[in-house]
Amino acid sequence: MRKKLIAGNWKMNKTINEALLFVNQLIPLVKDTDAEVVICPTSLCLSDVARAVTNTNIKIGAQNMYYKESGAFTGEISPRSLTEIGIEYVILGHSERRQYFKESNDDVNKKVISALNIGLMPILCVGETLEERASGKAFDIINKQMSECLQGIESLRLDGLVIAYEPIWAIGTGKTATKEDANEIIAYIRKLISEKLGGSIAENIRILYGGSVKSSNIKELMEMSDIDGALVGGASLDSVEFSEIVKY
Ligand code: PGA
Numbered sequence: 622m623r624k625k626l627i628a629g630n631w632k633m634n635k636t637i638n639e640a641l642l643f644v645n646q647l648i649p650l651v652k653d654t655d656a657e658v659v660i661c662p663t664s665l666c667l668s669d670v671a672r673a674v675t676n677t678n679i680k681i682g683a684q685n686m687y688y689k690e691s692g693a694f695t696g697e698i699s700p701r702s703l704t705e706i707g708i709e710y711v712i713l714g715h716s717e718r719r720q721y722f723k724e725s726n727d728d729v730n731k732k733v734i735s736a737l738n739i740g741l742m743p744i745l746c747v748g749e750t751l752e753e754r755a756s757g758k759a760f761d762i763i764n765k766q767m768s769e770c771l772q773g774i775e776s777l778r779l780d781g782l783v784i785a786y787e788p789i790w791a792i793g794t795g796k797t798a799t800k801e802d803a804n805e806i807i808a809y810i811r812k813l814i815s816e817k818l819g820g821s822i823a824e825n826i827r828i829l830y831g832g833s834v835k836s837s838n839i840k841e842l843m844e845m846s847d848i849d850g851a852l853v854g855g856a857s858l859d860s861v862e863f864s865e866i867v868k869y
Pocket of ligand 1: 630787791792793794797831832833834852853854855856
């Protein structure tokens with residue numbers, strides 16, 4: 622049985638003080654939930670927020686990291702520093718990183734390998750643009766992203782790997798994929814994992830949906846057979862709204 626996972630991606634929002642206020646409001650609201658709850662604040666907030674959720678059921682993820690553990694890489698985030706402060710998850714290959722910071726599947730692949738090696742659980746994002754969907758290429762794009770981003774990981778410990786299917790046209794636009802469309806692609810991703818890594822890994826890996834998830838549409842998405850949770854952007858910025866998503 623795959624444990625449901627609801628992760629909030631704050632993107633470049635909230636200062637340290639705002640982040641601490643948020644988590645102190647959220648802790649009592651989600652303390653009895655069955656789902657796994659993850660918050661991904663900005664990198665500057667990580668340390669304080671991680672300390673604030675000690676001994677609660679909330680886990681913390683980073684939004685990005687570099688694939689090298691240390692060295693002359695000005696401005697980058699070291700995976701080793703993340704594990705040192707108790708970070709468990711890391712979002713990799715988010716479409717905003719791909720679009721604005723030109724991250725390629727190859728870059729994402731190096732980061733996935735590095736994260737798994739150091740014991741961080743990657744939340745690997747894949748998803749197609751509107752044009753790709755309209756021209757019938759969604760499945761091909763997902764196939765390419767999955768195979769290039771997961772190249773060479775067969776021999777690594779994969780129990781922590783999470784995939785997030787985020788159609789780019791649904792991110793921050795208020796347009797959610799229909800639950801059937803989301804489930805169809807997510808089932809396809811599971812099939813690709815089964816072919817590459819075997820049936821039992823595919824059965825256990827959690828695959829999230831992301832793109833304009835809110836408290837009013839989470840329940841129907843979560844009723845679908847292959848959707849194991851959500852990666853929530855805008856609606857994760859309000860503690861009450863986010864807690865309602867967690868407790869769908
Ligand atoms: P959204 O963002 O919920 O605001 O659409 C999702 C994401 O980018 O992870």
